[in-house]
Amino acid sequence: MPSSTRRARERARTRDRIVEVALHVLETEGAAALTIRRIAAEVEYTAPVVYQHFANKDALVLELIAHGYDLMLAQARRIADEEPDVDRRVLRVAREYVRFAGEHPSLYQAMNDSAVDADARRRAAQPTVDLLLELLTTWSDAHGVVLADHADACEIVWGTLYGIASLGHFDTIGGQRAQRLAEQALGAILLGWRGQGGG
Amino acid sequence: MPSSTRRARERARTRDRIVEVALHVLETEGAAALTIRRIAAEVEYTAPVVYQHFANKDALVLELIAHGYDLMLAQARRIADEEPDVDRRVLRVAREYVRFAGEHPSLYQAMNDSAVDADARRRAAQPTVDLLLELLTTWSDAHGVVLADHADACEIVWGTLYGIASLGHFDTIGGQRAQRLAEQALGAILLGWRGQGGG
DNA sequence: TTAGAAGATCTAACGTCGTTAGAAACGAGG
DNA sequence: CCTCGTTTCTAACGACGTTAGATCTTCTAA
Numbered sequence: 001m002p003s004s005t006r007r008a009r010e011r012a013r014t015r016d017r018i019v020e021v022a023l024h025v026l027e028t029e030g031a032a033a034l035t036i037r038r039i040a041a042e043v044e045y046t047a048p049v050v051y052q053h054f055a056n057k058d059a060l061v062l063e064l065i066a067h068g069y070d071l072m073l074a075q076a077r078r079i080a081d082e083e084p085d086v087d088r089r090v091l092r093v094a095r096e097y098v099r100f101a102g103e104h105p106s107l108y109q110a111m112n113d114s115a116v117d118a119d120a121r122r123r124a125a126q127p128t129v130d131l132l133l134e135l136l137t138t139w140s141d142a143h144g145v146v147l148a149d150h151a152d153a154c155e156i157v158w159g160t161l162y163g164i165a166s167l168g169h170f171d172t173i174g175g176q177r178a179q180r181l182a183e184q185a186l187g188a189i190l191l192g193w194r195g196q197g198g199g
Numbered sequence: 200m201p202s203s204t205r206r207a208r209e210r211a212r213t214r215d216r217i218v219e220v221a222l223h224v225l226e227t228e229g230a231a232a233l234t235i236r237r238i239a240a241e242v243e244y245t246a247p248v249v250y251q252h253f254a255n256k257d258a259l260v261l262e263l264i265a266h267g268y269d270l271m272l273a274q275a276r277r278i279a280d281e282e283p284d285v286d287r288r289v290l291r292v293a294r295e296y297v298r299f300a301g302e303h304p305s306l307y308q309a310m311n312d313s314a315v316d317a318d319a320r321r322r323a324a325q326p327t328v329d330l331l332l333e334l335l336t337t338w339s340d341a342h343g344v345v346l347a348d349h350a351d352a353c354e355i356v357w358g359t360l361y362g363i364a365s366l367g368h369f370d371t372i373g374g375q376r377a378q379r380l381a382e383q384a385l386g387a388i389l390l391g392w393r394g395q396g397g398g
Numbered sequence: 399t400t401a402g403a404a405g406a407t408c409t410a411a412c413g414t415c416g417t418t419a420g421a422a423a424c425g426a427g428g
Numbered sequence: 429c430c431t432c433g434t435t436t437c438t439a440a441c442g443a444c445g446t447t448a449g450a451t452c453t454t455c456t457a458a
Contacts, residue, residue, distance in 0.1 A: 007425095007434080031314070036416060046437055048418080057416065109313040114368065115230070122369050155366055155376075156384045163362020167354055169313065170321050177354075184347075185355045188391030195390045203455090206405080235445060245408055247447080256445065 015053040017043045023064055023107070030106045031113075034061075061116060066124045068107045072100050073128045080135060086142040090135050090190065091183050094161055098182040101165035102175025109169070112162065129158055145193055153193070160185055214252040216242050222263055222306070229305045230312070233260075260315060265323045267306045271299050272327045279334060285341040289334055289389065290382050293360055297381040300364035301374025308368070311361065328357055344393055352392070359384055 021042040026034045036057060040047045054060040079096045083089040101108040111121065133154040140147050147153045164185055168178030220241040225233045235256060239246045253259040278295045282288040300307040310320065332353040339346050346352045363384055367377030 011435095035414085037414090047416085048438095049436065051417070052435080112365075114308040114312070118369050119371075122371060152380060152383065155372065156363065156380050156387070159363035159366045159377075159380065160359045160384060161362065162365065163360065164355065164358035166311075166361065167358045170317050172318075172321060173354065178358075181351060181355050181358065184351065185359060185388065188355070189384065189387045190391070191394045192387030192390035195394045206454090210406095234443080236443085246445085247409095248407065250446070251406080 011053075014043065014045075014049075018050060018053055018060070019063055019067065022060060023067060026064060026106050026110060027104060031110060058116060061110060062120055062124065064107065065111045065116065065121060068104065068111045069124045069128050071104075072097065073131060075100060076128065076131055080131065086139050087190065090139055091186055093132070093135060094157075094182045094186045095179050097161045098165040098168060098179045099175070102168050102178065105169055108165070112166070129154060132158055139190070140193070143194055147193060157186065157189065160189065210252075213242065213244075213248075217249060217252055217259070218262055218266070221259060222266060225263060225305050225309060226303060230309060257315060260309060261319055261323065263306065264310045264315065264320060267303065267310045268323050268327050270303075271296065272330060274299060275327065275330055279330070285338050286389065289338055290385055292331070292334060293356075293381045293385045294378050296360045297364040297367060297378045298374070301367050301377065304368055307364070311365070328353060331357055338389070339392070342393055346392060356385065356388065359388065 018039060022034060022039050025038060025042065036050050037047045039060075040050055043049075050060070054063070075096055076093050079092050080089055083092050110116070111125070113121075133150060136147070136153050136157065137150055139145075140150070140153075161182060164178055164182045167173045167181065168175040173181075217238060221233060221238050224237060224241065235249050236246045238259075239249055242248075249259070253262070274295055275292050278291050279288055282291050309315070310323070312320075332349060335346070335352050335356065336349055338344075339349070339352075360381060363377055363381045366372045366380065367374040372380075
């Protein structure tokens with residue numbers, strides 16, 4: 001068994017630890033604490049080793065973002081799978097989105113930080129957006145609602161959730177209220193789409 | 200005439216020029232280019248002068264944010280005043296919000312940058328939020344719609360606009376489409392609120 | 399008219415950041 | 429044992445926000 005495979009294994013292990021530690025620092029101390037030197041110290045290396053695994057800080061942050069969407073997507077799927085009612089399914093997934101934003105504020109903010117390349121962010125979000133599109137399609141089918149454009153409808157809901165979830169970070173609003181608001185907003189939108197021919 | 204008043208005038212003038220130049224750099228070259236040294240160079244001073252007028256960079260950025268909301272509020276009022284129809288008034292103001300976000304992308308992103316103190320940002324936004332609340336109140340009165348909670352409704356619309364406007368910064372969506380989406384979203388929400396007793 | 403106070407501005411530096419070059423240490427193979 | 433490739437470290441670069449202290453200007457008052 002060539003020792004090069006063990007080398008590769010160790011390399012991968014270190015890479016994983018970097019991501020793990022970076023996520024931990026981000027979530028517990030916020031974006032300002034997430035520095036290369038801090039991450040290196042946390043995995044008991046010096047700063048330059050990080051660059052052996054990531055081209056630059058942005059690449060590392062993008063990995064955290066991807067991880068964030070993986071988490072969010074998993075939770076959303078869990079909710080979607082356990083709720084049989086089509087309407088409540090959408091509402092509960094919406095609420096879950098906002099709950100996630102409240103439970104992982106710094107990670108969520110990183111996932112939507114305009115300093116990070118927009119296209120890369122969107123790519124990371126795409127699978128979750130796709131799930132939403134799926135939910136909306138089955139919803140409109142179930143009610144015989146003909147949406148003018150499914151993609152438009154999906155973007156509207158995605159944007160709405162994002163905006164309302166962001167409100168939760170204000171002290172005057174808070175995560176709980178944001179969850180309620182998201183549910184109300186989606187309730188109103190879906191009702192509106194049923195009310196007419198979804199335009 | 201004491202010369203101290205001229206001193207004060209010159210001081211104020213320099214302060215204004217700093218804000219002016221900072222805004223220009225932000226809008227034309229983005230947040231990454233907005234550094235204290237850059238601003239100082241632009242007004243033909245050295246960096247420390249800036250600190251004679253602003254406690255720190257955040258304070259300066261907050262002033263830019265406040266200016267941004269002033270602009271946005273003025274435009275929104277203009278639209279609101281010239282549109283007699285209650286429904287179209289809300290929709291057009293919504294579209295204007297998103298248009299503003301598309302016309303001043305970097306400024307708009309600064310206005311919602313989570314790195315800036317959330318409460319201060321909210322305070323800067325408050326007058327614009329108040330206008331929105333006003334619009335929604337006259338809208339619900341005009342249609343005899345009893346909203347469960349006007350403040351909730353306002354936050355929902357505010358959050359929705361913010362989220363959909365942010366979508367416009369993705370290449371795959373763009374400002375034009377975001378404007379349409381915002382109008383559609385608000386159309387659906389308002390229709391939903393009319394459809395039932397606004398809960 | 400000039401001494402000194404008050405204010406404006408500059409130079410120089412500190413500590414931190416992301417990032418890179420090059421030296422040193424380490425491991426495996428001949 | 430010695431060499432080679434890899435891993436890791438030290439040291440540094442340039443840029444950032446920010447501050448201390450010196451210098452230079454301008455006004456006031458004797």
